[in-house]
Amino acid sequence: MPGYLRKWAGTLLVVAPTLTMAFAAGNPPSSSAHSGNSANNKCETSTLGPAGVKMHRGLQTRTSYVIVEEFAHDPSAFTQGLVYEEDGTFLEGTGLYGKSKLRRVDASTGEVLVSHDLSADSFGEGIVAVDDKIIQLTWKERKALVYGRQNLTLLNDFKYETVTGEGWGIATDGERLIVSDGSANLFFWDKDTYKEIPESRLLVQDGHGNAVKHLNELEWAHGYVWANVWLTDDIVQIDPASGKVVAFHDFSALFPHHLRVSLDQVLNGIAFDAENDIFYLTGKWFPKYFKVKICLPEAAV
Numbered sequence: 533m534p535g536y537l538r539k540w541a542g543t544l545l546v547v548a549p550t551l552t553m554a555f556a557a558g559n560p561p562s563s564s565a566h567s568g569n570s571a572n573n574k575c576e577t578s579t580l581g582p583a584g585v586k587m588h589r590g591l592q593t594r595t596s597y598v599i600v601e602e603f604a605h606d607p608s609a610f611t612q613g614l615v616y617e618e619d620g621t622f623l624e625g626t627g628l629y630g631k632s633k634l635r636r637v638d639a640s641t642g643e644v645l646v647s648h649d650l651s652a653d654s655f656g657e658g659i660v661a662v663d664d665k666i667i668q669l670t671w672k673e674r675k676a677l678v679y680g681r682q683n684l685t686l687l688n689d690f691k692y693e694t695v696t697g698e699g700w701g702i703a704t705d706g707e708r709l710i711v712s713d714g715s716a717n718l719f720f721w722d723k724d725t726y727k728e729i730p731e732s733r734l735l736v737q738d739g740h741g742n743a744v745k746h747l748n749e750l751e752w753a754h755g756y757v758w759a760n761v762w763l764t765d766d767i768v769q770i771d772p773a774s775g776k777v778v779a780f781h782d783f784s785a786l787f788p789h790h791l792r793v794s795l796d797q798v799l800n801g802i803a804f805d806a807e808n809d810i811f812y813l814t815g816k817w818f819p820k821y822f823k824v825k826i827c828l829p830e831a832a833v
């Protein structure tokens with residue numbers, strides 16, 4: 533991430549808390565389908581209307597979703613990683629030097645239950661929970677932090693290499709860790725040794741065969757890798773075998789642009805509740821978490 537944005541980031545923290553009020557006083561998305569459906573967590577046939585179909589980067593893309601619920605997110609959290617746990621909590625990792633944290637948050641109210649500070653020389657990035665551990669990447673420190681999943685106690689750390697030398701997002705398919713570094717590459721690591729699996733790197737490409745750069749926070753859902761794309765509110769749905777993007781999901785309507793105070797205040801943070809097929813989305817300094825049912829065409833599930 534360019535230095536000038538990071539610099540803004542520091543000063544804008546002061547402004548961020550006022551966003552909650554601006555957001556509340558504005559015209560927040562109501563608890564209804566983005567395409568005008570009534571409030572529930574079901575994708576009705578009417579939700580999948582043709583209005584949402586558009587061409588984007590060589591793909592015919594249609595995203596319909598139902599906002600099931602929205603609730604407060606700490607607007608000073610520069611969110612870099614979000615994981616849904618079966619006990620109804622989130623694990624959330626945040627960034628910025630001197631402000632990075634690993635947290636456990638109530639996933640129905642947004643209340644911060646536990647908060648662990650990173651050392652001031654570490655810029656926190658994506659997080660993943662695997663077996664009894666949590667792994668948190670750092671931006672440029674080439675170091676991942678390993679915590680106990682239940683107690684959030686820092687246990688150890690390990691070194692890693694990527695193409696850019698940075699760590700951005702991390703997720704798991706249950707067997708492998710999947711990592712992004714701000715480029716268009718995905719990296720696959722053994723979940724037990726944290727070593728990169730040989731010949732496993734994947735170049736992510738759009739419908740024109742062009743690389744999709746700035747892959748950020750990652751999630752695994754429905755057999756696909758879902759990635760935030762830095763400086764946009766797009767989530768790309770990536771086929772993990774070919775690297776091809778099958779859909780761009782546009783969530784820019786969740787937080788109106790005129791209420792944002794920085795170019796860097798973008799969607800980042802995808803958590804998936806597999807049991808209920810529910811996504812939780814938020815962003816850097818976003819005032820809300822959004823509990824969302826994404827209505828996928830049968831072919832893409």
Ligand SMILES: *[C@@H]1O[C@H](CO)[C@@H](O)[C@H](O)[C@H]1NC(C)=O
Pocket residue numbers: 664665679680681682683684685
């Ligand atoms: C925290 O959890 C980890 C992983 O389960 C465990 O190895 C460690 O001993 C625990 N630490 C404390 C202080 O309870």
